[in-house]
Amino acid sequence: MKRFSVLPLLVLFAATVYAQERPAAPEGSGKETPSAGGSAGTVEETRMKALEDQVRTLAEQVALLRGELKEFRDANSVRPRPADQVLLASSHVEPGTLPTSAPVSAVPSAPEPAPSAASPQVAQTQSYGGATSNAKLLNPDISLIGDFIGTAGRNTISPSRSLELHESEVGMQAIIDPYARADVFISFGEEGVNVEEGYVTFTALPAGLLLKVGKMRAEFGKVNTIHNHALPFIDRPLVTNNLVGGEDGIDDAGISLSRFLPAPKNWFFQGTAQVYRGDSSNVFTANQRQDVSVVGHLRLYRDLGESTNIDLGGSYARGHNNAAIGTTFNPDAFVTNLYSADATLRWKPLRRAIYHSFLFRTELFWSARDQLSPLNIFETQHAFGLYSSAEYRVNRRWTVGGRFDRSARAANASLTDTGFSGILTYWPSEFSQIRGQYRYGHLWDITNTRFTNANEFLFQFLFVMGAHGAHPF
Amino acid sequence: MHNANRYTRLFALLTALSLLCATCPLEARAESKLNIMTATTDLAALAQEVGGDRVEVESIARGYQDPHFVEAKPSFLLKLRKADLLIVVGLELEIGWLPPLISQSTNPKIQVGAPGYFDASRFAKILEIPTGVVTRAEGDVHPLGNPHYWLDPENGLRIAKGIQNKLSEMRPNDAAYFAQRYDSFEQRIKQADEKWLAAMKPYAGRKIVTYHRSWPNFAEHFHLDVVGYVEPRPGIPPSPQHTVELIGLMRRDGVKIIAVEPYFDLKTPNAVARETGGKVVVLMPSVGGEKEITDYFKLFDYDIAKLKQAFDETK
Numbered sequence: 068m069k070r071f072s073v074l075p076l077l078v079l080f081a082a083t084v085y086a087q088e089r090p091a092a093p094e095g096s097g098k099e100t101p102s103a104g105g106s107a108g109t110v111e112e113t114r115m116k117a118l119e120d121q122v123r124t125l126a127e128q129v130a131l132l133r134g135e136l137k138e139f140r141d142a143n144s145v146r147p148r149p150a151d152q153v154l155l156a157s158s159h160v161e162p163g164t165l166p167t168s169a170p171v172s173a174v175p176s177a178p179e180p181a182p183s184a185a186s187p188q189v190a191q192t193q194s195y196g197g198a199t200s201n202a203k204l205l206n207p208d209i210s211l212i213g214d215f216i217g218t219a220g221r222n223t224i225s226p227s228r229s230l231e232l233h234e235s236e237v238g239m240q241a242i243i244d245p246y247a248r249a250d251v252f253i254s255f256g257e258e259g260v261n262v263e264e265g266y267v268t269f270t271a272l273p274a275g276l277l278l279k280v281g282k283m284r285a286e287f288g289k290v291n292t293i294h295n296h297a298l299p300f301i302d303r304p305l306v307t308n309n310l311v312g313g314e315d316g317i318d319d320a321g322i323s324l325s326r327f328l329p330a331p332k333n334w335f336f337q338g339t340a341q342v343y344r345g346d347s348s349n350v351f352t353a354n355q356r357q358d359v360s361v362v363g364h365l366r367l368y369r370d371l372g373e374s375t376n377i378d379l380g381g382s383y384a385r386g387h388n389n390a391a392i393g394t395t396f397n398p399d400a401f402v403t404n405l406y407s408a409d410a411t412l413r414w415k416p417l418r419r420a421i422y423h424s425f426l427f428r429t430e431l432f433w434s435a436r437d438q439l440s441p442l443n444i445f446e447t448q449h450a451f452g453l454y455s456s457a458e459y460r461v462n463r464r465w466t467v468g469g470r471f472d473r474s475a476r477a478a479n480a481s482l483t484d485t486g487f488s489g490i491l492t493y494w495p496s497e498f499s500q501i502r503g504q505y506r507y508g509h510l511w512d513i514t515n516t517r518f519t520n521a522n523e524f525l526f527q528f529l530f531v532m533g534a535h536g537a538h539p540f
Numbered sequence: 541m542h543n544a545n546r547y548t549r550l551f552a553l554l555t556a557l558s559l560l561c562a563t564c565p566l567e568a569r570a571e572s573k574l575n576i577m578t579a580t581t582d583l584a585a586l587a588q589e590v591g592g593d594r595v596e597v598e599s600i601a602r603g604y605q606d607p608h609f610v611e612a613k614p615s616f617l618l619k620l621r622k623a624d625l626l627i628v629v630g631l632e633l634e635i636g637w638l639p640p641l642i643s644q645s646t647n648p649k650i651q652v653g654a655p656g657y658f659d660a661s662r663f664a665k666i667l668e669i670p671t672g673v674v675t676r677a678e679g680d681v682h683p684l685g686n687p688h689y690w691l692d693p694e695n696g697l698r699i700a701k702g703i704q705n706k707l708s709e710m711r712p713n714d715a716a717y718f719a720q721r722y723d724s725f726e727q728r729i730k731q732a733d734e735k736w737l738a739a740m741k742p743y744a745g746r747k748i749v750t751y752h753r754s755w756p757n758f759a760e761h762f763h764l765d766v767v768g769y770v771e772p773r774p775g776i777p778p779s780p781q782h783t784v785e786l787i788g789l790m791r792r793d794g795v796k797i798i799a800v801e802p803y804f805d806l807k808t809p810n811a812v813a814r815e816t817g818g819k820v821v822v823l824m825p826s827v828g829g830e831k832e833i834t835d836y837f838k839l840f841d842y843d844i845a846k847l848k849q850a851f852d853e854t855k
Contacts, residue, residue: 271648
C-alpha cells in the first residue's frame with residue numbers, strides 16, 4: 068500500500084518541478100541563440116521585431132487594463148465605503164493599501180502576461196492580501212521626529228555638544244476603543260531611551276470630564292507641556308532649567324482630570340487637577356510612596372475677534388524634593404511649591420493664515436523650595452524667574468523670533484541668570500524645519516564664583532516622518 | 541511639616557471634588573433643535589438645506605480660510621461640547637486640527653465612530669485617490685483621495701442625502717420633514733445645475749491652471765481641463781523654477797486662466813498672468829468665502845460668473 072501511495076506522489080512532485088522549470092527554459096535557449104548565430108544579423112532582427120510586437124501588444128493590454136481599473140475605481144468611489152469606519156480609527160493609511168478594494172478584485176481577471184508588464188502600481192497592490200491590508204489599517208499612526216542640534220561659541224557653564232542627534236521622538240497614536248485613545252511618545256536621546264509621554268485619554272466620560280492616565284508632561288504653564296520639536300526655540304528657557312526641571316520638566320506618571328468650568332459667555336475656562344508619583348527630573352523626588360506630587364492648572368481663553376485671541380493660565384505644583392537626602396533631617400519635611408502664571412497673545416489673519424502670524428508669550432515662575440542652608444538650618448528659598456518670547460511669521464517659509472530670559476536659581480535665589488536669544492526659522496515644507504538661534508547668557512559660574520558671559524550660535528534640523536498627530540492648541 | 545502627605549491628599553481630593561461639583565449647573569437642555577457642528581461652511585450649508593429650522597448649524601472653519609490649516613482654538617471646544625452631530629470633510633483634510641478638538645471636546649456623542657460623527661466623504665465621489673507608493677516627495681498628498689470633493693453639485697446632493705438619512709435616524713419624528721427638505725433641495729439643485737452647465741457649456745474643454753488642487757471635482761463636472769498648478773506640489777510654496785515651467789506650459793497650451801483660492805498669496809499668480817497675458821481669478825472654494833455667498837447655490841453662482849467673465853475677457 069505504501070509503495071502505491073509513494074509513486075503517485077513522486078509523479079506529482081516531478082510534474083511540479085517540471086512545470087516550475089519550464090518557463091525558465093525558453094530564457095536559457097534564448098541566451099544561447101545570439102552566441103550561436105552571432106554573425107547572422109537577420110535572425111536577431113526578426114527576433115527584435117517579434118519582441119517589439121510582443122511589447123506593443125503588452126502595452127495595449129496594459130492600457131486596456133488601466134482603463135478598466137479606472138472605471139472600476141470610479142464606480143467604486145461613488146458607493147459608500149463600509150471600510151471607512153476602520154480607516155478613520157487610524158487616520159493614517161499605509162501607502163498602497165487604500166485602493167486595494169478596486170485593484171485586488173480587478174487583478175484576478177487580468178490576463179496572464181499583464182502583471183509582469185504592468186506598472187508598479189498594480190504590482191504593489193497585488194502583493195497585499197485583503198486580510199493583511201485590513202489588519203494594517205488598525206495599526207497606530209506612527210511617526211518619527213528627528214531633532215539634530217549643533218552648537219558653536221563659548222559657554223563654560225552648561226556646554227552642549229558641538230553636533231548631536233539630540234532626540235528622535237517616535238510617536239504612536241491610535242484610538243483604542245469607543246471610549247479612549249492613546250498617545251505614546253518615546254524619545255531616543257544620545258544616551259538612552261525615555262518614554263516622554265504615554266497616556267490613555269478617556270474621551271467618553273460623563274459630566275464633561277476628561278481623564279488621562281499614564282506618563283505625561285504636567286499641565287504646569289505652557290512651555291512644560293510642549294514637546295521639544297514643537298517649541299518656538301531650539302533650547303528651553305533659562306527658567307525651565309533653573310526652576311522647573313530642565314528639558315524634561317515636570318514629566319511623571321500620574322492621573323489627570325480636567326473639565327470645562329462655568330464661565331461668562333465666550334470665555335473658555337478649564338480646570339485641571341493632576342496627581343503624580345512625585346519623581347520629576349530634579350524638581351520633585353518621592354522618598355516614599357505617599358510622596359505624590361500634585362499639579363493644578365486653570366486656563367482662561369477668549370477670542371478677541373476671528374484672528375486674535377488671548378490665553379491666560381495659572382498653575383500650581385507641589386511635591387517633595389531631594390534637599391534632605393543624605394542628611395539626618397527627615398526628607399518628608401522638604402517640599403517644593405511651584406507657582407506659575409502665563410499669558411499668550413496670538414494673531415493670525417484667517418485669509419493669510421499660512422503667511423503671517425504673531426505670538427507673544429510670557430510666563431512667570433515662583434519657586435519655594437525647602438532646603439538646608441550652608442549652616443545646616445532648615446530654610447525656604449524663594450526664587451523667581453520668567454521668560455518672554457515673541458515670534459512673527461514673515462512669510463510662508465520664514466519666521467523671526469526672540470526671547471528674553473531671567474531666572475534665579477532654585478537652591479540659591481540670590482543668583483540670577485539672564486539671557487536673550489534671537490531666532491530665525493525656515494520651513495522647506497510642513498514636514499521639515501531649519502532653525503538658527505543666537506543665544507547670549509549672563510550666567511553664574513559656581514566653580515569660579517563669578518558671573519560669566521556665554522555667546523553661542525545654535526542650529527537645528529527637524530524632520531517629520533509619518534503621521535504625527537496634531538498637538539493641542 | 542509631617543502632615544505634608546495629608547495636605548497633598550486633601551488637595552487632590554478637593555480639586556477632584558470641586559471639578560465634579562462644577563458639573564451641576566451645566567446640562568440645561570430642553571432644546572429640541574439638533575445641534576450640528578461642521579468642519580467647513582459647505583457642509584454647514586448642506587446640513588442647513590436638509591435640516592431647515594429643526595437644526596442649529598455652525599461651521600468651525602470660515603469660508604475664506606484654508607481648511608487644511610485651521611487653528612484648534614479652545615473656543616471651538618465650547619461649541620463642540622454641545623454638538624449632537626459633527627459633520628467632517630474627512631480624507632485627512634482636517635487631520636492637522638480636528639482630532640485634538642474632538643478628543644478634548646469631552647463630548648462622547650461626536651467621538652470618531654460614535655453615532656454623532658458623520659464623515660461626508662463616505663457619500664461623495666472621490667477623485668485623485670493615489671495609487672502605488674505614496675510618499676511626501678509628492679508634497680502634502682492625501683492618501684485617501686482629494687478632499688475638495690464638495691465642489692461638484694452632484695456630490696452636494698449625495699452628501700445631502702447622507703445627511704437626510706442621518707438626521708432622520710437621530711430625529712425619527714422629523715423624518716418626513718427632512719425628506720421633504722431634501723426633495724426640495726434635490727429639485728432646486730438639479731434645476732440650478734442645468735443652468736450652471738448651460739452657462740459653462742461654451743467653455744467646455746478649456747484649459748486652466750489652479751493654485752492648489754482644490755478643483756478636480758469642479759473641473760470634472762463643468763468639463764474644464766486643469767493642466768497645471770501654481771504650487772509645484774500640494775502644500776509646497778511656488779518655486780522660481782516651477783513658475784518658469786508653468787509659464788512655458790501656459791504659453792504652449794494657450795492657457796489664460798489662473799484660478800486662486802482666497803487664502804493664497806497673489807504675487808506669483810499675478811506674475812505668471814503678466815508673463816502669459818492671462819488672468820487671475822479668485823474663485824471661492826467654500827460658502828462664505830465672500831459675504832454674498834450665503835448658501836451652496838450661491839457658491840456655484842459666484843464661481844461660474846467669475847469664470848465666465850474671465851473666459852470672456854481673455855478670449
